[in-house]
Amino acid sequence: MSLLSILDRDRTIAKPGFSRWMVPPAALCVHLCIGQAYAFSVFNLPMTKLIGLTKSAPGDWNLAELGWIFSLGIVFLGVSAAVFGRWVEEGGPRRAMFAAALCFSGGFLISAFGVWVHQLWLIYIGYGVIGGCGLGIGYISPVSTLIKWFPDRPGMATGMAIMGFGGGAMIAAPLSVWLMHMFATSTHVGVMETFVVLGLIYAFFMFVGAAIVRVPAPGWKPEGYVAPAQPKKLISTRDVFVYQALKTPQFWLIWWVLCLNVTAGIGVLGQASAMSQEMFPGRVTPIAASGFVGLLSIFNMGGRFCWASVSDFIGRKNTYFVFFVLGIVLYSLVPYFGGHGFLPLFVLCFLIIISMYGGGFATVPAYLKDMFGTRYVGAIHGMLLTAWSAAGIFGPVLVNYIRQYQVAHGVPKADAYNITMYIMAVLLVVGFICNFLVRAVDDRHHMALETLDEAVGVA
Amino acid sequence: MASDNDGDGTTSVQLAIAWAFVGIPLLWGVYNTLSNALKLFTG
Numbered sequence: 001m002s003l004l005s006i007l008d009r010d011r012t013i014a015k016p017g018f019s020r021w022m023v024p025p026a027a028l029c030v031h032l033c034i035g036q037a038y039a040f041s042v043f044n045l046p047m048t049k050l051i052g053l054t055k056s057a058p059g060d061w062n063l064a065e066l067g068w069i070f071s072l073g074i075v076f077l078g079v080s081a082a083v084f085g086r087w088v089e090e091g092g093p094r095r096a097m098f099a100a101a102l103c104f105s106g107g108f109l110i111s112a113f114g115v116w117v118h119q120l121w122l123i124y125i126g127y128g129v130i131g132g133c134g135l136g137i138g139y140i141s142p143v144s145t146l147i148k149w150f151p152d153r154p155g156m157a158t159g160m161a162i163m164g165f166g167g168g169a170m171i172a173a174p175l176s177v178w179l180m181h182m183f184a185t186s187t188h189v190g191v192m193e194t195f196v197v198l199g200l201i202y203a204f205f206m207f208v209g210a211a212i213v214r215v216p217a218p219g220w221k222p223e224g225y226v227a228p229a230q231p232k233k234l235i236s237t238r239d240v241f242v243y244q245a246l247k248t249p250q251f252w253l254i255w256w257v258l259c260l261n262v263t264a265g266i267g268v269l270g271q272a273s274a275m276s277q278e279m280f281p282g283r284v285t286p287i288a289a290s291g292f293v294g295l296l297s298i299f300n301m302g303g304r305f306c307w308a309s310v311s312d313f314i315g316r317k318n319t320y321f322v323f324f325v326l327g328i329v330l331y332s333l334v335p336y337f338g339g340h341g342f343l344p345l346f347v348l349c350f351l352i353i354i355s356m357y358g359g360g361f362a363t364v365p366a367y368l369k370d371m372f373g374t375r376y377v378g379a380i381h382g383m384l385l386t387a388w389s390a391a392g393i394f395g396p397v398l399v400n401y402i403r404q405y406q407v408a409h410g411v412p413k414a415d416a417y418n419i420t421m422y423i424m425a426v427l428l429v430v431g432f433i434c435n436f437l438v439r440a441v442d443d444r445h446h447m448a449l450e451t452l453d454e455a456v457g458v459a
Numbered sequence: 460m461a462s463d464n465d466g467d468g469t470t471s472v473q474l475a476i477a478w479a480f481v482g483i484p485l486l487w488g489v490y491n492t493l494s495n496a497l498k499l500f501t502g
Contacts, residue, residue: 017468025477032481164481170488212477291499294492301489347499 007210009092014214020149020222022212027142027161029209030097033202034104034138035168037077040070040127042176046189050118053189061120069128076132078389081140085382086242088137089375093145093213100138101206107131108199115192136382138206139165143365144378148216152225154369155316159308159362166301166358172198234317234438238446239373245380248445250371253434257320258364259387259394260431264327264424265357267395268350271403272296278413279338279346292347299351300358307359308366316367317438323356324432331425335418361388371441398423 005011044066051057088096110126142161150157179197183190221227227237245251268275273289284292311319330349337346364384369377399420406416 015468019469019474021474022469022477025481028481028485032485164485167485167488170492171484174488174491208480287498291496294496295499297492298489298496
């Protein structure tokens with residue numbers, strides 16, 4: 001028996017007595033690590049001074065070049081989640097978490113080498129491509145396992161893991177700054193050593209997650225859990241094959257639901273600091289703005305757990321209805337609050353908006369499970385994450401370019417975001433319509449039982 | 460079918476350790492972010 005056989009799905013089947021509450025920490029071990037991606041920007045400035053040390057010198061990299069590292073990482077997150085989704089689903093969570101750990105920590109080590117020899121392309125390949133694959137595989141690896149362990153609370157379960165992705169940056173940012181400070185000397189800025197240490201720490205955490213994760217035995221149900229005798233209209237009791245899901249209108253409607261919800265949030269998240277200072281000149285200082293960004297991160301993380309848990313009670317479709325209706329109201333109110341100088345109400349609006357941004361990410365796996373069953377939900381979720389990549393382009397472009405256009409045409413900076421807010425509200429109206437059009441998946445898309453057995457190699 | 464989960468079951472100590480393993484770093488991160496967020500009201 002090869003050493004790698006311990007990664008097999010069969011070796012992870014839980015014995016009687018295993019507590020399902022061990023699985024969320026296993027998932028968090030991975031998501032808290034890969035959530036570091038949102039904090040990568042803390043390396044940008046130090047990496048512009050690798051040669052000059054105190055200021056950029058000839059031969060140092062510039063911010064535009066360094067910005068590609070994060071962009072590549074997010075692109076490869078989406079690509080790898082879509083490409084490796086089926087492999088993740090069929091190989092089991094331990095193999096996927098192990099692979100994610102190798103890719104993500106390996107990406108850091110290659111990047112450290114890239115810093116050492118001062119070759120930016122090595123960092124693009126290391127963190128961007130290989131690390132990005134670790135992000136994608138790691139992101140989807142625990143999703144279907146959690147849904148199978150928590151058939152009674154699938155939203156809460158996946159919300160817990162995806163909350164970890166939101167929280168990872170909160171750990172990574174101060175940790176990275178502290179490590180760079182520790183390793184900095186008069187001759188270098190400490191980025192290389194920090195990459196090495198982070199790579200090793202993340203490998204350890206993710207390996208622990210891979211070690212403790214388990215899948216439930218076939219037919220396992222939580223004690224006292226009885227599946228509803230009358231299944232709800234929008235909750236499928238049968239599975240849809242991963243590639244068949246792409247042929248359903250439901251997949252593409254939910255793709256747009258996620259894309260529009262994320263577009264509305266991501267533009268704000270990226271511009272929150274500048275926006276708050278420009279809309280409240282003299283009242284919001286740069287330091288206060290950084291506090292505002294911190295609050296947004298906390299609500300982004302908390303929203304993932306809270307909204308996904310709420311969706312277990314009110315249903316996924318209704319949860320997205322809340323996101324869209326509340327979002328439309330709040331985005332429409334922001335210009336009014338900004339114009340009248342109501343700072344606390346302005347802050348409150350964005351805290352709620354950003355909680356729904358996080359909630360959209362965390363609720364969508366359970367929405368997919370309701371539509372397409374549990375068998376391939378991780379792989380289908382992987383494909384859906386391309387909506388995130390698309391939103392990552394739409395959101396910031398909308399906010400930045402419309403603001404730039406407004407300012408160039410003489411609109412005061414304090415009012416330059418108003419049109420953007422109304423456009424975001426219109427996008428959310430479109431999202432509302434897409435969500436409204438979601439119906440139960442037609443029977444012809446469901447897998448027959450014998451097809452399911454063939455697909456997973458079960459005799 | 461072999462499984463490496465050959466114990467009698469999960470103990471509450473194992474559960475506590477697993478949750479502390481992820482909970483402590485997460486709480487540290489939230490604490491740091493909250494400390495920074497206070498600047499919104501004081502800065």
